[in-house]
Amino acid sequence: QSVLPQPPSASGTPGQRVTISCSGSSSNIGSNYVYWYQQLPGTAPKLLIYRNNQRPSGVPDRFSGSKSGTSASLAISGLRSEDEGDYYCAIWTGSMWEFGGGTKLAVL
């Protein structure tokens, strides 16, 4: 079991806004930056959000990250069919990377 629990699945229809949560504790999310990765079927993970809420260049502003206390969220607005895939939160603890269990997003 991951120390960063995520809901195993999420879904939405095109155009909708969906959020994916990542919960933790004061010793992980509470004291470290949160990163979010997208993994589309058959591909390598892609960085969506770094340092809680920063987007790398090239990532659409439909994707946004937030953190409050010991939990973090990834929001996707204007949902598109190509957003279907797996999403992972991650933190660097100083001696290891912890990944969330992943959330499979379905676009209905």
Added chain:
Amino acid sequence: EVQLVESGGGLVQPGGSLRLSCAASGFIFRSYDMNWVRQAPGKGLEWVSYISTSSSTKYYADSVKGRFTISRDNAENSLFLQMDSLRDEDTAVYYCAGVLEGYWGQGTLVTVSS
């Protein structure tokens, strides 16, 4: 363009060894900490090992500690993972990654089976 290309995966029997390599290009490899991350079939991401820019600091997941060894050659822009005493549960796609920066290779499949 950043490129990370892994190689060295394949089929190996339990107890056997493999050495994975990762060739980096398109960025100043020696300036970045690097990692190996794996993904078992149908499962999530699992961090395996970390190495600092100068190789002075290395960390390992408990699941591989004492069996896997990470190394790098900054002159050759290469990252390595020596995997010994392989187990069935080590079967996964192994990614070379600069996780902080979002640099990932396409992965190489390691299958441990008799």
